[in-house]
Amino acid sequence: MNTTPSPMSWRKADNIAGRPWRGRVREYDLFKELTIGVVVVGLLVVGLSAIFSSPDDPGVTLKSWATTAPSDFVATATAELGGTSDTAGYGPPYNATPDATQKLGFIDLQAMSGVRLPVDTANAFVVNPLKTLARPPAALATWTAATAQEQTTWTANYSTALAAAPNGDPAHVAAGSYGPVPALTGALLGMAGDGNLDGVLQNGGQPYNLDYTPTILFLGDGSYFQNLAATAHLTGDQWGVMNETGNTPGQSWLWLFSLFYQIEPFKSSPNADILVVTVMLVLSFALTLIPFIPGLRSLPRKIPVHRLIWRDYYRNR
Template sequence: MSWRKGDDVASRPWRGRVRDYDLFKELTIGLVVVGLLVLSLSAIFRSPDDPGVTLKSWATAAPSDFVATATAELGGTSDTAGYGPPYNATPDATQKLWFIDLQSLSGIRLPIDTASDFVLNPLKTLPTPPPALAQWSAASAEQQAKWTAAYTEALAAVPTGDPAQVMSGNYGPVPALTQALLSMAASGNLDGVLQNAGEPYNLDYTPTVLFLGDGTYFPNLASTAHLTGDQWGVMNETGNTPGQSWLWLFSLLYQIEPFKSSANADILVVSTMLVLSLLLTLLPFIPGLRALPRKIPVHRLIWKDYYRQR
């Protein structure tokens, strides 16, 4: 339609139906009514907002598990102690993609000695360090391993894992060290020592998370909340986070073969996702794949109104 002077649509008188419009009522409904509805539904269907798990809460809720984990850290038998790069140089601990060992290529960037970093050094920060530290330091590595192995076996023999019910044996200073660390954690001091690591504003929670992950208390909490990634069709979140819906494809690969039973599952899943992401990025340039939308016109079903008008 051509535009001519004097033919301005906005200047023409309106000859259609006219009715009153209450802007205040619309504003009231839009803000108050909808706001109350959103708040009500949020209160009913909200996601859980559980408090953060700390070493203090762990030591208070599951002291037996804490002592068993501290013993494993002392003996170097925990998951973290045998993880390999970037924490330590444990032989044959890395995941490989054929002959490619990306984990070793990263190097040991975050060196962690579980006995020193999780148990001994924190105990040294106490106003009165336990005398058992001197006995431990004076012993050979072989003797230390014997002590921790014997105490681990003794704890496992107790049905409840309660250190107070462990039969007497040659455990050296291990019971005294783990009990001192338990008391330190229960008071809340261990959280601050591990997290701060001598820096006043350190936000690196790596040591705390690794220590928590070596026990069974933290994984059991995740399992109870269905956050282990093996529950299909449900996306869970806790706290003020948007959830992990973007991780569904990663989780899916972990549930199927050959990823599910592979010792190199992590590197295989990440590599597969990189290949899929690259294919998606290059989709417009790959002959055959770029023609799929024309051969399988799913988009016409999604935007059927648009194509119907055309």
């Protein structure tokens, strides 16, 4: 005859929840406890946020650039006109600049993508925006009628003169053969300072356009944006990553991308971008295959970190 009690009968015989409490009893003010908890936690949140939170800096715009660093703005606009900026020589997907692509061994992945977002920096960033003004500068006609060689000579001369001027100030540039370039860049500076250039570049002639690509490319070609990053300790060698809109937290997961840019062979490679992206793809693919890789999938059992975390459960097993 089996005398072993069933699990159901054991639960009925050992009903702890139904036993009367025979220990000490004292009053407990739940409302008081809740109030203290909310106040203490609230003060901690406010205090720690004030000390350790990331800055809520205003957004960087072309207007702030033209107002804060007008010399850099004019120098960058001149480079855009002359086709010597980083964007002008980037290659696909913006243009077909020879030998500008990054390669993975003998595979030219960047060229394979093609020029999908064509950007003619002179027209996209300077000429076309100036045409939207109620009174476009007369210098536009001179620029448009000039030959490519004349345009190149004017911008090269003006870039050299700006670099030689005190603090790069256009107002102190020596006289020279610059054609309409000073007038064009000066008009663009005024347009940006009034806040009109931001809307023109972002809108692209379409309502409700949220494509910031032209604005970001233009900003990235100057040194103003880079200097802001350095001031905020956000350049790669400072191990900083922040991407905020209002009070949105930064993307901390980008630390691994940033890490590879600081070590060899990525650090000094002209193909750093494509190499880092490839490594991240391989690592991501390997992560998805962990449950299927013999040996690797057994590591959690061989490294019993879970036993330390759930030590109360494993103590008597």
